[in-house]
Amino acid sequence: GAGVSQSPRYKVAKRGQDVALRCDPISGHVSLFWYQQALGQGPEFLTYFQNEAQLDKSGLPSDRFFAERPEGSVSTLKIQRTQQEDSAVYLCASRKQGAGNTEAFFGQGTRLTVV
Amino acid sequence: GDSVTQMEGPVTLSEEAFLTINCTYTATGYPSLFWYVQYPGEGLQLLLKATKADDKGSNKGFEATYRKETTSFHLEKGSVQVSDSAVYFCALSAITGANSKLTFGKGITLSVRP
Numbered sequence: 001g002a003g004v005s006q007s008p009r010y011k012v013a014k015r016g017q018d019v020a021l022r023c024d025p026i027s028g029h030v031s032l033f034w035y036q037q038a039l040g041q042g043p044e045f046l047t048y049f050q051n052e053a054q055l056d057k058s059g060l061p062s063d064r065f066f067a068e069r070p071e072g073s074v075s076t077l078k079i080q081r082t083q084q085e086d087s088a089v090y091l092c093a094s095r096k097q098g099a100g101n102t103e104a105f106f107g108q109g110t111r112l113t114v115v
Numbered sequence: 116g117d118s119v120t121q122m123e124g125p126v127t128l129s130e131e132a133f134l135t136i137n138c139t140y141t142a143t144g145y146p147s148l149f150w151y152v153q154y155p156g157e158g159l160q161l162l163l164k165a166t167k168a169d170d171k172g173s174n175k176g177f178e179a180t181y182r183k184e185t186t187s188f189h190l191e192k193g194s195v196q197v198s199d200s201a202v203y204f205c206a207l208s209a210i211t212g213a214n215s216k217l218t219f220g221k222g223i224t225l226s227v228r229p
Contacts, residue, residue, distance in 0.1 A: 004158070043159070045217070059216075091161075
C-alpha cells in the first residue's frame, strides 16, 4: 500500500494477556518508530529501528515491552502480561532515510484497551 | 530533556476567524520544529516544518515561524474553515544523531463552526 499500515486497528485484551501489534511501513523506508499515545496526550517515543537494527529502545516503559523488525521491513511490538496502564493508541511511523529530518509518515494506530 | 508545551485547549472558532495556537519548546542544540495534524478518523499528518531559526513553514494557509530567541513555534491561520477542525500537535526533533525521534506536545483540539 501507499502508506503505513497497522493492524489490528483495535484490540481488547484481558489483563495479563500477551498482545502483538503489527506495523507495515512504507516500502523502502529505512527508519521505523513506535510511539505510545495515552488518551488526551501527545505521542511518546518508544523505540527506533534503522533497517533491522534497534538503535534506541530508551522509551520502552518496562521489560514487558519488546519490539522487533527482523528483516528490516515489517515490525511487531509485543506487550507481555498487559496491564491497564498499557491502554493507549500505539502509533508506528516510517521515514525514508536513516539520519536527518525528512518527513515521518504515521499509521492510523492500534487502539489497545486492557480490561 | 527535550519538551514541547502547547496552550491548553480545546479551541472553538467561527469560520473565517483568525487562529493562533501557541507552542514553546525546550531543547539542547538546534532542533527542527514541526506541526502535525490529526483529522477525525485519520493518522497524524505533517502540516509544516522549519529546520532552522527564522525559517517560516507554511502549508494550506497555515504558517509558523521558528523563533529561537523566544523558543517558540506558534501556528497561525488568517481565516479558518470548518475542514480545519482537527487535533494539532507541535513537535520537535533533535538535529543530531540517526534517531531523529519526535517529541510532541499534548495536542490541542480545534473545532470550527459554520
